[in-house]
Amino acid sequence: MLYLSIIITAIFINNIVFSQFLGICPFLGVSKRISSALGMGAAVTFVMTLATVVAWLLQTYILDPCGLQFLQTIVFILVIAFLVQLLEIVMKKSVPALYQALGVFLPLITTNCAVLGVAILVIQKEYNLLQSLTYGVSTAIGFTLALWIFAGIREQLELTAVPRGMRGVPLALISAGILAMAFMGFSGITIG
Amino acid sequence: MKKYLRLLYNGIIPANPVFVLLLGMCATLGTTSSALNGLMMGIATAAVLICSNAAISLLKNVIPDKVRIPAYIVIIATFVTVLQLAISAWMPALNASLGIFIPLIVVNCILLGRAEAFAGKNGVIASLIDGLGCGIGFIFALTLLGAVREFLGTGHIFGYEIYSEDYGMLIFVLAPGAFIALGYLIAIVSRLRGLSSNT
Numbered sequence: 001m002l003y004l005s006i007i008i009t010a011i012f013i014n015n016i017v018f019s020q021f022l023g024i025c026p027f028l029g030v031s032k033r034i035s036s037a038l039g040m041g042a043a044v045t046f047v048m049t050l051a052t053v054v055a056w057l058l059q060t061y062i063l064d065p066c067g068l069q070f071l072q073t074i075v076f077i078l079v080i081a082f083l084v085q086l087l088e089i090v091m092k093k094s095v096p097a098l099y100q101a102l103g104v105f106l107p108l109i110t111t112n113c114a115v116l117g118v119a120i121l122v123i124q125k126e127y128n129l130l131q132s133l134t135y136g137v138s139t140a141i142g143f144t145l146a147l148w149i150f151a152g153i154r155e156q157l158e159l160t161a162v163p164r165g166m167r168g169v170p171l172a173l174i175s176a177g178i179l180a181m182a183f184m185g186f187s188g189i190t191i192g
Numbered sequence: 193m194k195k196y197l198r199l200l201y202n203g204i205i206p207a208n209p210v211f212v213l214l215l216g217m218c219a220t221l222g223t224t225s226s227a228l229n230g231l232m233m234g235i236a237t238a239a240v241l242i243c244s245n246a247a248i249s250l251l252k253n254v255i256p257d258k259v260r261i262p263a264y265i266v267i268i269a270t271f272v273t274v275l276q277l278a279i280s281a282w283m284p285a286l287n288a289s290l291g292i293f294i295p296l297i298v299v300n301c302i303l304l305g306r307a308e309a310f311a312g313k314n315g316v317i318a319s320l321i322d323g324l325g326c327g328i329g330f331i332f333a334l335t336l337l338g339a340v341r342e343f344l345g346t347g348h349i350f351g352y353e354i355y356s357e358d359y360g361m362l363i364f365v366l367a368p369g370a371f372i373a374l375g376y377l378i379a380i381v382s383r384l385r386g387l388s389s390n391t
Contacts, residue, residue: 019367021222025301028217070277073295074269081262113218113299120295165383169214173375180368 041144203325230338238327
């Protein structure tokens with residue numbers, strides 16, 4: 001029941017983009033086409049899952065026992081940057097097809113605050129390893145869902161005639177606000 | 193002197209990090225539920241920006257070109273950690289209200305952006321001024337957005353009552369209002385600048 005609650009909360013109720021404001025840069029940057037939105041979503045899912053697990057292991061087995069909690073920010077960002085680089089190299093060699101599909105999005109993920117945010121959040125929430133893994137995966141799914149819906153809306157928005165000042169980002173932000181309002185409807189759900 | 197003034201001015205209005213360059217959106221949206229929170233987050237980010245700009249500019253001849261991005265990130269993360277410790281020790285209330293957004297200053301694109309575009313190529317004084325200008329621009333944007341949201345949402349600005357809270361639109365303090373208020377502010381700014389943002 002706890003795991004179901006983590007999953008539903010991370011995907012719908014506390015959606016990473018619409019209620020926690022993390023990962024806004026890729027959310028606005030790569031949401032112009034549905035295909036690229038899905039590619040970005042897949043890349044983030046990959047990195048976020050891996051980064052959350054590695055960061056959790058590092059925190060529990062190295063930082064906590066040595067009393068080095070204050071190094072958390074530095075260690076986590078380096079781990080993420082390292083993981084992204086490693087993934088890029090490994091994928092290029094072993095799964096070139098996937099690399100072709102995700103390649104452009106990978107370097108962007110290092111500065112995606114959602115990845116670092118989730119790594120820090122699971123430590124703050126004091127989740128165990130399996131809970132952290134569940135939280136990481138479902139947050140990434142929530143991110144992909146938000147990006148996917150929003151890309152669909154933006155493809156339609158491009159066809160509309162809007163005043164000059166509103167064109168582009170302002171209109172996208174206001175649409176995101178209305179979408180966030182729709183997601184607020186999920187906040188009534190309680191599980192367990 | 194004139195050059196420095198132009199640098200300072202450039203970060204505040206023509207190249208405002210939030211309204212024009214659209215950088216650092218997560219912190220902008222996440223911490224501006226009130227004018228005071230916005231101001232504090234702006235000051236925290238500006239402090240890190242000024243320090244990291246100066247440090248990177250001092251170290252630019254030592255850092256090998258190939259590993260400059262990781263090196264910049266470590267420098268920025270160090271200053272963020274210092275700030276994080278200082279805030280949690282001296283201002284626990286602020287630490288609670290800004291929460292996770294303090295460590296997330298590390299991945300604020302403004303910091304790495306200024307390091308890469310300016311501090312890695314220019315002298316210390318120019319980098320300091322550039323950091324100060326961008327920092328003030330960021331503080332200005334966050335405080336403005338925070339004030340608008342607080343005013344529309346609760347009828348207060350910086351905690352002073354303008355009209356009764358009963359008539360406030362609560363949605364502006366919540367998540368959706370952040371997106372909508374920022375969307376309109378960017379639209380107004382780009383209209384005033386006489387440009388349409390086409391990104």
